[in-house]
Amino acid sequence: MHNCTVYYSIFTTKFIVQNTNYFPGDAKDGVPINGLVSHSQTPAADTDNTRQNTVPLFRFRHGLLWVTDLVSQTWCEQKMVLQFTQPVSYEEDPVMTAGTSIHLARELAVQDSVMLAITSKEDSFGVKVLNIVTAILSFLSGRSVAREIPIFGAPFDSGIFVSGIIDELRCDPDTFDIDLVELKTRSTKSLPSKAQREANRLQVSLYRKLWDDLVAGRTTKDVIKKHIAMKFEKEFGADLLAHISASGLGCRNLDELLDELSTKAASMVLVRRSAVEYCHQADASTIALTDVEYDERWLQTRLLHAAHYWLGEREAVGVAIEEAWKCGRCEFSDVCEWRRRRADECARANCLRS
Numbered sequence: 001m002h003n004c005t006v007y008y009s010i011f012t013t014k015f016i017v018q019n020t021n022y023f024p025g026d027a028k029d030g031v032p033i034n035g036l037v038s039h040s041q042t043p044a045a046d047t048d049n050t051r052q053n054t055v056p057l058f059r060f061r062h063g064l065l066w067v068t069d070l071v072s073q074t075w076c077e078q079k080m081v082l083q084f085t086q087p088v089s090y091e092e093d094p095v096m097t098a099g100t101s102i103h104l105a106r107e108l109a110v111q112d113s114v115m116l117a118i119t120s121k122e123d124s125f126g127v128k129v130l131n132i133v134t135a136i137l138s139f140l141s142g143r144s145v146a147r148e149i150p151i152f153g154a155p156f157d158s159g160i161f162v163s164g165i166i167d168e169l170r171c172d173p174d175t176f177d178i179d180l181v182e183l184k185t186r187s188t189k190s191l192p193s194k195a196q197r198e199a200n201r202l203q204v205s206l207y208r209k210l211w212d213d214l215v216a217g218r219t220t221k222d223v224i225k226k227h228i229a230m231k232f233e234k235e236f237g238a239d240l241l242a243h244i245s246a247s248g249l250g251c252r253n254l255d256e257l258l259d260e261l262s263t264k265a266a267s268m269v270l271v272r273r274s275a276v277e278y279c280h281q282a283d284a285s286t287i288a289l290t291d292v293e294y295d296e297r298w299l300q301t302r303l304l305h306a307a308h309y310w311l312g313e314r315e316a317v318g319v320a321i322e323e324a325w326k327c328g329r330c331e332f333s334d335v336c337e338w339r340r341r342r343a344d345e346c347a348r349a350n351c352l353r354s
């Protein structure tokens with residue numbers, strides 16, 4: 001009876017890291033990762049200082065990307081780069097604060113959070129893995145919803161390793177069908193612009209691809225080791241070990257925990273449906289639940305194009321002429337060289353016509 005109580009408890013628990021200076025894997029998607037080195041090319045190349053300073057993947061992101069990096073890139077690649085390089089003071093955004101509160105309330109409605117003291121980047125990544133295992137165990141025990149589930153992988157073998165946090169997975173307790181839902185909060189009761197919906201589509205499709213790769217056994221331990229420089233056999237810290245043990249697992253290091261993840265993930269199925277839920281900030285009511293078309297070839301094309309920039313194989317580009325309206329609301333419009341060059345080109349073309 002005692003064991004049952006423990007199992008029930010862990011199925012409703014989300015582990016979060018107390019000190020995020022190792023690998024902030026349980027921080028919200030978009031927080032930079034410190035202290036990690038990618039082996040996406042050759043190990044020798046990764047130790048090359050020139051490469052570290054010039055290749056955007058290493059210069060801006062220490063070798064690992066977040067799904068939100070790729071989403072920002074979709075909006076305007078030049079703007080994303082300027083956000084890395086130009087100092088901008090951000091004031092607290094009430095819209096974002098309201099959105100964060102709704103996300104938190106939804107998460108706490110289905111699971112508790114337990115703060116873990118971590119002692120290494122291996123611990124921090126271990127917490128991320130443990131949270132995925134915990135979500136899967138909760139589905140296998142009959143629960144139907146898990147929220148804020150970490151996910152990672154190297155989609156399409158594109159040379160980049162991507163992490164993210166899925167807002168919500170819904171699991172049919174009878175068929176184990178999985179639906180993936182991304183929550184977006186809105187200040188008005190309306191749907192966002194086409195450009196914003198396109199960015200949302202990329203985000204949801206990427207989460208779906210990462211989940212499917214994990215379940216299908218494509219995110220292997222070897223793939224992870226190729227991209228993340230960690231001591232996979234280093235023993236976890238005492239706090240994490242205690243919680244892994246309380247979860248009924250016998251893993252003492254990343255190597256063993258990733259084996260557990262592979263086994264558990266293999267019992268899950270691919271995503272059946274992916275959607276975005278638009279939610280009104282004022283009262284947290286649902287404005288619309290819209291299906292997201294999943295097209296693997298579309299996603300692959302977008303991702304490979306994005307990866308070429310991160311791997312230093314092409315320069316960053318700004319928005320196309322037909323999306324110049326984005327420049328009008330961009331905080332970098334005064335310093336953006338891309339915009340200035342496009343304006344000069346237009347002025348010259350107008351001169352030639354007149």
Ligand code: SF4
Binds near residue numbers: 079
């Ligand atoms: S001004 Fe336009 S092209 Fe330049 S960063 Fe902003 S949105 Fe992108």
